[in-house]
Amino acid sequence: MMQDSLPVRGSPGSPYTRKMLAVLRFRHIPYRFLQSEEDAGGLPPPKVGLIPIVYFPDEQGELCAEVDSTPIIRRLEDEYPGRSVLPENTIVGLLNYLLEDYGDEWLTKAMFHYRWYYADDIEKAGSVLPHYANVSVPDKTIAELKQAFSQRQIDRLYVVGSNDTTAEVIEDSYKRFLHGLNDHLKNHPFLLGQRPASADFACMGQLTQLAHFDPTPSLYTAEYFPRVHAWVSKLEDLSGLAVQDDGFFTADIPDTLTALLHEVGRTYVPVMLANALALDRGLDKVETEVDGRVWVQQPFPYQGKCLQWLRIEFARLPREDREILLTILAGTGCERLFTPDP
Ligand SMILES: N[C@@H](CCC(=O)N[C@@H](CS)C(=O)NCC(=O)O)C(=O)O
Missing domain, CATH: 1.20.1050.10 (Glutathione S-transferase Yfyf (Class Pi); Chain A, domain 2)
Structure with a gap:
């Protein structure tokens, strides 16, 4: 279960982190919320120093850091079916x-x-x-x-x-x-x-x-x-x-x-x-x-x-x-x- 859950690095004081977590909860996408360096346990930093960071596995299963909630939400739509947050019309x-x-x-x-x-x-x-x-x-x-x-x-x-x-x-x-x-x-x-x-x-x-x-x-x-x-x-x-x-x-x-x-x-x-x-x-x-x-x-x-x-x-x-x-x-x-x- 832990392996399948999506690591999300962020903070409760960050509005974009709260946006991201609320989308994940609504969409029933399992995640783990990393609130410190310690929680992140050596995961790589993103190219641009922003939170939230969502870690997606690449083809080799290595976790890659992504930032920017808007494109991340669209990527999640492609990778996880159901309970979409994007109107089809x-x-x-x-x-x-x-x-x-x-x-x-x-x-x-x-x-x-x-x-x-x-x-x-x-x-x-x-x-x-x-x-x-x-x-x-x-x-x-x-x-x-x-x-x-x-x-x-x-x-x-x-x-x-x-x-x-x-x-x-x-x-x-x-x-x-x-x-x-x-x-x-x-x-x-x-x-x-x-x-x-x-x-x-x-x-x-x-x-x-x-x-x-x-x-x-x-x-x-x-x-x-x-x-x-x-x-x-x-x-x-x-x-x-x-x-x-x-x-x-x-x-x-x-x-x-x-x-x-x-x-x-x-x-x-x-x-x-x-x-x-x-x-x-x-x-x-x-x-x-x-x-x-x-x-x-x-x-x-x-x-x-x-x-x-x-x-x-x-x-x-x-x-x-x-x-x-x-x-x-x-x-x-x-x-x-x-x-x-x-
Ligand atoms: N467009 C980004 C904005 C993310 C953003 O601005 N995050 C703020 C925190 S809420 C941040 O990391 N700022 C850099 C800093 O505080 O050093 C998104 O939608 O995720």
Whole structure:
């Protein structure tokens, strides 16, 4: 059993780790969660130093380190049948890809921002997170780790685009997202219908921290959106959920999902487009407007790739599906991802 289980290296404080583990639980894929160097027992490091790391056996049975939850989830679909998190309908499949990327690449801005911007949040994360690899580390060592780790993370706020200019934009967008998700959940248990898709797990991963851990956003979430708070807890372990074959929406999507797409089009879209443009032009600064307010950040090469991957997914669709999709997205702002600006 241990040999067949998939080694996953990560941490409870990592939203992408929580995304990955929740997918594995829902999909009934056996795994072992490695929370320290010691747990990892000499497994090789990945090429890019990120968590979660999933170890897949190669043809010789050697374990190879893979990072990046989105392609890993697709690889798992190929290797383990059943309880899929990818809608078969290609149009809904693309919406899922888009919403997954929104969770991974936009909601994470709120997650990182709240955690390392406010004193209470910095204090809690700095105190708790260093214990995750080993709870028995002496207090004196933890105090040093807390200082060094917090400073490193605060110094990296610029990476996600959190700064005094963008703080309000990020926070307002988080609150609107909660509002939109809350409305949607009143009638549908998951973003794309009666069964969970990878987009649910992406959003839930970020929310394990935003809604459940970091004091500023979690107090807000519990007070105003208890439904969303509960949703996150439920999504962590959907191993007992019976899956309906026809559980995903077809192209006829509800208004509450369209409203969420408007939110995606209001924030994620202009920033992804401006970031890609800055990268193309070799600029050292992304400058655009989000929601009528100034957005400035350093270009983020990885998010440039995310946009390319999303466009590849779109280009792969049959022509009539692309047309239907653009009709669904018309007016949400998301259509700009796939059509050149006039
Ligand atoms: N796109 C990656 C992002 C993973 C990621 O950013 N992980 C964070 C932790 S949540 C990380 O490892 N950051 C590097 C660091 O903290 O040194 C995914 O979907 O897995």
